[in-house]
Amino acid sequence: MIKAKRFWFGAALAAAAVVVAVAAVLLLLHSAWFHEKVRQRIVQEVERATGGRAEIGQFRFDPQRLHAEVSRFVLHGKESPAEPPLFSAGSIGVDFRILSFVRRDIVLTRVALERPELNITVYPDGSTNLPEPAVKRERRGPVQQFLALAIRYFQIREGLVRINERRLPVELSGENLAAQLFYHAQDPHYSGQLSFRKLHAAAAGRTLPAFDADLTLTLDERRLRLQPAKFASQGSRLEAEAVLENLLAPRIQASFDAYLEAQEWFPPANSAAVSGKVRLTGEFSLEDKNHYSARGNASAPSLFVQASGVRTSASDVAAQFQLAPDRLELRGLRLSTLGGTLRGAASLLEWKSFRWSGQAEGISLAALARLRNIQADSWQGSLSGPVEVQGEITPKGPARLKAAGTLTIQATAADRPVEGFLAFAYDQGSAALQLRDSWLSSPATKLHFDGTLQNELRLSAATTDLADIAAAASLAGAALPSPLPVRLQGGTARFDGSVYGDLSSPRIRGSLSASNLSYEGHIFERLQAAVEATKDSLQAGGLNIVYKGARLEGSARIGLTEWKAGADSPIR
Numbered sequence: 001m002i003k004a005k006r007f008w009f010g011a012a013l014a015a016a017a018v019v020v021a022v023a024a025v026l027l028l029l030h031s032a033w034f035h036e037k038v039r040q041r042i043v044q045e046v047e048r049a050t051g052g053r054a055e056i057g058q059f060r061f062d063p064q065r066l067h068a069e070v071s072r073f074v075l076h077g078k079e080s081p082a083e084p085p086l087f088s089a090g091s092i093g094v095d096f097r098i099l100s101f102v103r104r105d106i107v108l109t110r111v112a113l114e115r116p117e118l119n120i121t122v123y124p125d126g127s128t129n130l131p132e133p134a135v136k137r138e139r140r141g142p143v144q145q146f147l148a149l150a151i152r153y154f155q156i157r158e159g160l161v162r163i164n165e166r167r168l169p170v171e172l173s174g175e176n177l178a179a180q181l182f183y184h185a186q187d188p189h190y191s192g193q194l195s196f197r198k199l200h201a202a203a204a205g206r207t208l209p210a211f212d213a214d215l216t217l218t219l220d221e222r223r224l225r226l227q228p229a230k231f232a233s234q235g236s237r238l239e240a241e242a243v244l245e246n247l248l249a250p251r252i253q254a255s256f257d258a259y260l261e262a263q264e265w266f267p268p269a270n271s272a273a274v275s276g277k278v279r280l281t282g283e284f285s286l287e288d289k290n291h292y293s294a295r296g297n298a299s300a301p302s303l304f305v306q307a308s309g310v311r312t313s314a315s316d317v318a319a320q321f322q323l324a325p326d327r328l329e330l331r332g333l334r335l336s337t338l339g340g341t342l343r344g345a346a347s348l349l350e351w352k353s354f355r356w357s358g359q360a361e362g363i364s365l366a367a368l369a370r371l372r373n374i375q376a377d378s379w380q381g382s383l384s385g386p387v388e389v390q391g392e393i394t395p396k397g398p399a400r401l402k403a404a405g406t407l408t409i410q411a412t413a414a415d416r417p418v419e420g421f422l423a424f425a426y427d428q429g430s431a432a433l434q435l436r437d438s439w440l441s442s443p444a445t446k447l448h449f450d451g452t453l454q455n456e457l458r459l460s461a462a463t464t465d466l467a468d469i470a471a472a473a474s475l476a477g478a479a480l481p482s483p484l485p486v487r488l489q490g491g492t493a494r495f496d497g498s499v500y501g502d503l504s505s506p507r508i509r510g511s512l513s514a515s516n517l518s519y520e521g522h523i524f525e526r527l528q529a530a531v532e533a534t535k536d537s538l539q540a541g542g543l544n545i546v547y548k549g550a551r552l553e554g555s556a557r558i559g560l561t562e563w564k565a566g567a568d569s570p571i572r
Helices: 004-030 032-050 365-370 465-477
Strands: 053-056 059-062 067-070 073-076 087-089 091-100 107-112 117-120 141-162 166-184 189-203 211-219 225-233 237-245 251-261 273-288 293-305 310-324 328-338 339-348 353-364 383-395 396-411 419-427 432-441 445-452 456-463 486-488 493-501 509-517 524-533 537-547 551-558
Touching: 032 053, 067 310, 107 117, 273 310, 328 353, 353 365, 353 465, 365 465, 445 465, 456 465, 465 486
Parallel strands: 107 141, 117 141
Antiparallel strands: 053 073, 059 067, 067 091, 073 087, 087 117, 091 107, 141 166, 166 189, 189 211, 211 225, 225 237, 237 251, 251 273, 273 293, 293 310, 310 328, 328 339, 339 353, 353 383, 383 396, 396 419, 419 432, 432 445, 445 456, 456 493, 486 509, 493 509, 509 524, 524 537, 537 551
């Protein structure tokens, strides 16, 4: 009984001691003395590891939240007192989790830096303000670990990187930051690895897609090497090797191999969108911010482009590219689209003016018509020949567009073949389309045209199938009634005259003749007239009609509604 009392008495004393110890520890963790000791130790460790001189403002620690914060942090390197410090931050906040007291295993769950500034100064002799680890020489091996860091989430707000007078704003956040940096004493330089996941960053006024990175680097007074540097986003990846030399006047040489998801890096804007996977391989060099260049090869198995409500695709895209501050050039450009192939060269000057010149090979006439929501499947032909397009890119779409070409049309099917020749020039500014001595031919129809729309286009046509005329008008952008109210019953229609004005509302004038023309079940054996027509009216002078053997001569005027005559249309 006495032994049991002694046991419980001892247990109570031990429990009380533990409670007192815990209370003492909590009081210690909240005390100003402890915070000051930790602040001093941080300064000592930073200075020992970096070789610089550290300053820390107020240190605060919350044991309940496992949160520590430094209100002001400054690290001086080799710069003079008059120069800005190597690194500073308005505040540094750290959240952590203790995995094991025994192993002293602590995980940094969050690190936040407010207004951090990194100032790298390069002096005329090539030296920098970067410090060296302050480790006693007799205790230092050839390689010393300078930094070992792992952070699950990090955030940098209102950051700034300054290299001499060059300023680079930094605003980013990410996850799983891991860094290891080693200092090599015998051949003084740093080496290490840096990795992070889901980095969100902003550049040039836009937010970049979140990406992961794994970097292997070496750094000395003369150069920074990245070999290799690997980046990956949700749909893209990039692998590069780069060398940055002479921080005073930075020069960069890099090689890269990238697979980019176009929609990820060029999001839809102004009703225009592009999607597909693009591969870029090549080299990049930079002398200064105004003198950089890149060259290499670009390819894409398939691309999809949508603009102004029109969607088209291209496959087997390939080109050699050259990039400079004021231009992008594509040479040896080749792509398959619209049932054929386009080859040539393209350029974008001052990131505004574009130009493409090259050769069209076997472009489907029917597929080209479908781009304008025109069904012309009966026109089985393909376009080939030289074409040139130029204009400017504006927020509202292409402007000052000009196009010219000389195209031959070859039949591609035996049932409804079409052949022809088109020599054209288009000017968006004047909305004028010039066609020089051009023609189209199908088994039922022959068309010849010469002149300029908006002014006068001279037209000669002969057909045994008026549906061909309607299809040709639709292809050119003129809307005729569908189906046509008249048709030929084994007869022929001919027209010689001119078309004036825009095709959305043209005026047609010329001589018309037709045989075996059917209208609402009535067949006219012959019709001849000098006609003038708009979408609102049809005038016929010198009219000569033969119907069931009877002849009618005179003139007529019929009111129309969008090229159609109704039962209540006025007739004079």
